[in-house]
Amino acid sequence: MxxxxxxxxxxxxxxxxxxxxxxxxxxxxxxxxxxxxxxxxxxxxxxxxxxxxxxxxxxxxxxxxxxxxxxxxxxxxxxxxxxxxxxxxxxxxxxxxxxxxxxxxxxxxxxxxxxxxxxxxxxxxxxxxxxxxxxxxxxxxxxxxxxxxDPQAQWNHPRWWVERLQADHPLHWQTLLSLAQTPAPMTLRVNTRHHSVAAYQNQLTALGVSSKAVGAQGLQLSKALPVNQLPGFAAGHVSVQDAAAQLAAPLLMQEMDTQKAWRILDACAAPGGKTGHLLELYPQAHVLALDVDASRCERIHQNLQRLGLQAQVKAADAGQPAAWWDGQLLDAILLDAPCTASGIVRRHPDVRWLRRPTDSGQLAQTQAMLLKALWPLLKPGGRLLYCTCSVFKAEGDETVQAFLQRNTDAQLRPSPGHLIPGQAPASLPVDHNPMGEHDGFYYALLEKRRG
CATH class of the missing domain: 1.10.940.10 (NusB-like)
Structure with missing residues (x-):
């Protein structure tokens, strides 16, 4: 509406x-x-x-x-x-x-x-x-x-933000700024343990709500609905999650046996959308979900309870493993790192005015610290998926390339890189339908070399 x-x-x-x-x-x-x-x-x-x-x-x-x-x-x-x-x-x-x-x-x-x-x-x-x-x-x-x-008047973003996008995305900066002025669509992730995407889409159609399939499990609604009007929402049949965010779980675990008891860390997990998605796809996995904020951990519990799923949830700083890690190496790590949220400014129009020009560089240091702290916890042959909901390269490509230079046992697997709203991804190494409208995101899948 x-x-x-x-x-x-x-x-x-x-x-x-x-x-x-x-x-x-x-x-x-x-x-x-x-x-x-x-x-x-x-x-x-x-x-x-x-x-x-x-x-x-x-x-x-x-x-x-x-x-x-x-x-x-x-x-x-x-x-x-x-x-x-x-x-x-x-x-x-x-x-x-x-x-x-x-x-x-x-x-x-x-x-x-x-x-x-x-x-x-x-x-x-x-x-x-x-x-x-x-x-x-x-x-x-x-x-x-x-x-x-006045660029700030013309684009309704701070001047430094406009200049940053011009430098980072010379072909797409105008698209990014224009799309930020439009409301974001409501996108659902269908829990395919309960329904196929087509079956849930039929339920919506019966209610007079049109939708289109996006990604492997997504439905983008023609108009937003309160969640209590979504069929089966309280029973965990569906979750609200942007199409770009829905790529995290399948990217991290692609080609891995869905029935094995993988040890997975969701390092910055709140509010738990990606944690739930991992467990929907890999029900035998042992997932540890961390968040530094205890009140936000309660959100993870609530989301998992609604989905009928279980994970170990801890209020802890992912950058301080000595306080929470049990010493057993992990098969996979999802690091949805703190960032400027420059990719979700359509949903949060205040972000552009709250951020300062130095924030991206400071957050990049935090992101690098988290990568450094978590990498030793990964098994040889294990994967770490680094992602941010930012379109600034300092929080994406530049962070990952610097990490690769410092860690010769890390290799970059095929990854989407920066996902630009309004632009079709260059390559996605997972089964998917066209993604439709989505937020700005960054993904890099890192694998630890064996031996």
Whole structure:
């Protein structure tokens, strides 16, 4: 369901709060994000009756915040107080383009001014907000045109992010930036222990939900559904997982006997989607799932319980094996390493504004440390699948090539490398259908040489 459709549906049912209240919540989300808080964490604090509308507006605002910030700088050369600036930028993001506007422009402006009047932190400057937005309505075409040359306004990403993509992906950087402005599709992973993909697709069709097969076990829905409306979700018949993420388990274990009791480590496992996929495909495997955050380990337990699967779950730092490793060498390791999440910015539009230019390099050091710590735990002939949901090469190809130079007992098996949204993968060494729409991802399959 599109964002404005969700808000409209509430209004039709007589449930929608006043728009000015939703704008207050949206501005608070922008202000919190600028102070370093994730949108997910901020939305958790929003009252339940406001949350759907605030989330829809916040996603739209964060996807247009580059343009809005440039416009605000033209309207007010001196930065207003944080709460006022957040409200003003939110309003501008929502009304600068008629085709993108979720409400009539005059309604947005009137309600933004009302939001300023109704809140203590902005009340004193409600006149300033009104004056800026009225001027914007009068001079909108000229003001927008004045910001067109600004890359941050044009692409709605920080300038450094645009430049990084231009350097890393000279043929695809525009595609990456454009796709980041569109909502991501909902993709399911069918648990083929219960149903074939075709059989589950028929169940969806019977409910009036169209879908298409993607990958070996995936179905991409034409419209998103609440999980409690998915047939058999509570019984583990299906999971929500992007098509790119669904490659991890089959890539790691390709050509390995599905009935053997392999010893597998899922090194950064929360929330447990890939852990569950491994056990669906290799039910006899002994899987150790780690996550450094104990509360996130509970998510792994919940997901495995829903799927009817078992793994050993530990709250531990994968980079400190002495604290958790039993000394027995492993057959396979899945390392979904911490990263900038630059490949999933469609799903998390705040990521582009939360990240800093130095983050990628710092995270690359963490990724290299994890590879160094985990490699000795692998048997000769064993495999380690390194992956990140990043499209930055510092967290993909560059990290892996540096590792290979330092470890002569490691060899790179055929691997997808960087998966670019909107581009067909060059090669995938697993059985698959066309992947459809997918997130940005990186995969490198490393094998330890025997002898």
């Amino acid at each position: 599109k964002q404005h459709d969700a808000i409209h549906a509430q209004a039709v049912q007589g449930q929608s709060p006043p728009l000015w209240r939703l704008l207050q919540g949206t501005a608070a989300a922008v202000q919190a994000m600028r102070q370093g808080r994730s949108l997910t964490a901020q939305l958790d604090t929003v009252p339940a009756e406001l949350r759907p509308g605030v989330q829809a507006l916040s996603f739209q605002v964060l996807r247009q915040l580059g343009r809005a910030t440039a416009l605000r700088q033209l309207l007010a050369s001196k930065t207003p107080p944080p709460a006022v600036d957040a409200l003003l930028c939110s309003a501008l993001a929502l009304c600068w383009n008629d085709e993108l506007a979720l409400y009539p422009i005059h309604t947005l402006v009137n309600q933004a001014v009302e939001a300023a009047r109704q809140q203590r932190t902005t009340q004193a400057q409600s006149g300033f907000v009104n004056a800026c937005l009225r001027r914007f309505m009068r001079e909108r075409e000229a003001l927008v045109q004045s910001t067109d040359a």
